[in-house]
Amino acid sequence: MLNEQEMAEVEKELAHCENRKTGCIGALKAVQRHRGWISDECLKDMALYLEMTPDELDDVATFYSSIYRRPVGRHVISICDSVSCYTVGYRELLRHISERLQIGPGQTTGDGRFTLLPAACLGVCEKAPAIMIDEDVHGGLEPPGKVDEILDRYK
Amino acid sequence: MEGKNKQNQRKRPLTGSFRADGEPLDLVEYEKAGGYEALRKALKSMAPKDVQEEVKASNLRGRGGAGFPTGQKWSFVPTGEDAPRPRYVVANADEMEPGTFKDRILMENSPHMLIEGMALAAYAIGAEHAYIFLRGEYVRSARALEMALAQARQKNYLGQNVLGSDFFSLEMHIHMSAGRYMCGEETGLLNSLEGKRAMPRTKPPYPQVSGFMGKPTVVNNVETLCNVPHIIRNGAAWFKSLSLGQDGGTKIYGASGRVKRPGAWELPLGTTIREILEGHAGGMRDGYRFRGLMPGGASTEFLVEEHLDLPMDFDSLQKAGSRMGTGTMIIMDDRTCPVGMQISLQSFFARESCGWCTPCREGLPWIVHTLNAIEDGQGEMEDIDLLLEQARLLAPGHTFCALAPGAAEPLLSGVRYFREDFERHVREKRCPWGEG
Numbered sequence: 001m002l003n004e005q006e007m008a009e010v011e012k013e014l015a016h017c018e019n020r021k022t023g024c025i026g027a028l029k030a031v032q033r034h035r036g037w038i039s040d041e042c043l044k045d046m047a048l049y050l051e052m053t054p055d056e057l058d059d060v061a062t063f064y065s066s067i068y069r070r071p072v073g074r075h076v077i078s079i080c081d082s083v084s085c086y087t088v089g090y091r092e093l094l095r096h097i098s099e100r101l102q103i104g105p106g107q108t109t110g111d112g113r114f115t116l117l118p119a120a121c122l123g124v125c126e127k128a129p130a131i132m133i134d135e136d137v138h139g140g141l142e143p144p145g146k147v148d149e150i151l152d153r154y155k
Numbered sequence: 156m157e158g159k160n161k162q163n164q165r166k167r168p169l170t171g172s173f174r175a176d177g178e179p180l181d182l183v184e185y186e187k188a189g190g191y192e193a194l195r196k197a198l199k200s201m202a203p204k205d206v207q208e209e210v211k212a213s214n215l216r217g218r219g220g221a222g223f224p225t226g227q228k229w230s231f232v233p234t235g236e237d238a239p240r241p242r243y244v245v246a247n248a249d250e251m252e253p254g255t256f257k258d259r260i261l262m263e264n265s266p267h268m269l270i271e272g273m274a275l276a277a278y279a280i281g282a283e284h285a286y287i288f289l290r291g292e293y294v295r296s297a298r299a300l301e302m303a304l305a306q307a308r309q310k311n312y313l314g315q316n317v318l319g320s321d322f323f324s325l326e327m328h329i330h331m332s333a334g335r336y337m338c339g340e341e342t343g344l345l346n347s348l349e350g351k352r353a354m355p356r357t358k359p360p361y362p363q364v365s366g367f368m369g370k371p372t373v374v375n376n377v378e379t380l381c382n383v384p385h386i387i388r389n390g391a392a393w394f395k396s397l398s399l400g401q402d403g404g405t406k407i408y409g410a411s412g413r414v415k416r417p418g419a420w421e422l423p424l425g426t427t428i429r430e431i432l433e434g435h436a437g438g439m440r441d442g443y444r445f446r447g448l449m450p451g452g453a454s455t456e457f458l459v460e461e462h463l464d465l466p467m468d469f470d471s472l473q474k475a476g477s478r479m480g481t482g483t484m485i486i487m488d489d490r491t492c493p494v495g496m497q498i499s500l501q502s503f504f505a506r507e508s509c510g511w512c513t514p515c516r517e518g519l520p521w522i523v524h525t526l527n528a529i530e531d532g533q534g535e536m537e538d539i540d541l542l543l544e545q546a547r548l549l550a551p552g553h554t555f556c557a558l559a560p561g562a563a564e565p566l567l568s569g570v571r572y573f574r575e576d577f578e579r580h581v582r583e584k585r586c587p588w589g590e591g
Binding site: 016028 | 326348500
């Protein structure tokens with residue numbers, strides 16, 4: 001079941017939508033902000049609430065890269081692997097983060113603190129190489145050791 | 156100082172009024188720089204058709220990549236008493252083309268400019284609803300736009316009976332996307348806005364006739380829309396005079412890669428590649444040599460040394476076998492392996508393929524496998540020709556939308572200009588750059 005606060009936030013997303021279904025992407029993001037990810041049970045509850053079938057909603061949920069259908073850590077690190085970052089130190093940065101956190105792309109640290117995900121161009125190519133942690137963009141991570149102090153900020 | 160600012164704003168209409176601290180212009184600052192004068196002017200003294208005609212006469216071409224004439228795009232929307240309603244204007248702010256960051260700069264610094272441009276577009280086609288389709292990662296843009304939307308509503312630049320007129324009302328909202336390159340394709344974008352997967356739609360019908368919820372819809376890029384207020388305020392002739400060629404206006408050019416000063420600059424449309432690369436980006440960083448560039452994002456064909464004196468405009472780059480695309484160039488240096496760079500490019504396209512049509516869904520991973528084999532020293536000479544054959548099968552006409560043809564562009568040109576490097580991988584059975 002969605003709780004009251006989640007329902008209120010979903011309704012806010014739906015307010016200017018043509019119908020409940022057109023607002024489903026915003027609704028998924030709103031609920032995910034509270035739960036971290038969208039579980040099967042949550043998907044069923046939401047589908048009922050949005051007047052969709054679970055399959056219809058899952059069709060959408062599995063398509064978009066920032067809707068998570070599997071558990072993620074408290075913080076999600078999206079590392080840009082697109083071409084501008086690739087030419088300016090992406091590989092060194094990925095190696096550094098992977099070694100420091102002992103996880104590869106798609107994995108979560110044992111303490112549930114970080115999930116590392118590959119990401120398409122973050123649109124900050126003038127500050128390559130770049131990562132995004134939750135809603136914050138961090139660029140200019142060359143040499144890659146610069147990221148250490150940033151990671152420390154996310155508990 | 157005031158005079159100099161004015162002059163700057165006339166030469167660089169999009170960015171000349173930006174604040175030095177990178178914070179967004181609020182309503183008062185935007186109005187002081189001439190903001191919303193164009194909307195006032197249009198509502199007071201121009202019919203919707205006049206706005207369309209002025210934009211047509213300005214030779215404004217779309218800044219999202221395809222370069223379609225904006226006024227012409229608008230003119231396909233059916234008008235008249237019995238034309239379908241409601242109609243929609245959508246700003247394509249899903250800037251996901253690798254190497255591109257110009258629309259973010261516009262939205263973060265001057266959110267009202269986009270809103271005014273959208274209001275003028277809405278007036279020109281008789282739309283009553285507008286959406287800003289914003290990529291989810293652009294959180295700072297979202298904050299700036301939310302602030303600006305609230306201010307614009309309060310001053311009645313948006314809402315019921317805009318500026319007291321009894322003939323124009325406009326509601327505008329932001330849709331935050333959840334991340335997929337396909338959302339930048341305009342029909343994929345419309346499906347996404349309807350709460351579906353961002354699959355491309357069959358064209359025709361074009362969105363101008365049957366777009367969002369089956370109603371007439373115009374989808375324009377952010378930079379395109381930001382030009383509109385300046386065209387209406389200062390006129391088509393002035394706009395054309397900003398450019399060095401036939402197409403009107405300035406362009407926000409950019410450069411990323413191993414250059415001294417990566418960044419973006421608003422310059423006359425038709426500025427040469429060399430001036431952008433050497434003059435504004437400061438040339439290559441010490442210890443790096445220039446080998447090639449993609450002029451406007453990951454889906455544009457590589458250009459090399461011999462092309463550096465070409466003007467960065469739509470027609471010149473097309474003649475050279477490439478495209479201006481988004482105008483934000485990605486530089487390839489001599490310490491980057493051309494095969495490795497190609498793997499990065501093709502992996503992006505393979506991952507972002509929506510899976511709707513077979514050549515794209517199956518062909519792109521095949522290309523990535525082949526490239527990986529070459530990079531790992533397990534490739535054969537025939538594999539290089541196999542790549543070209545695969546690219547041919549992804550050309551326009553073979554696929555449902557432009558994603559796969561966009562992937563084929565850097566592949567074909569990459570093999571054309573750097574074939575010797577591909578062959579060295581095969582001959583030496585390893586990556587000469589020590590990658591793979």
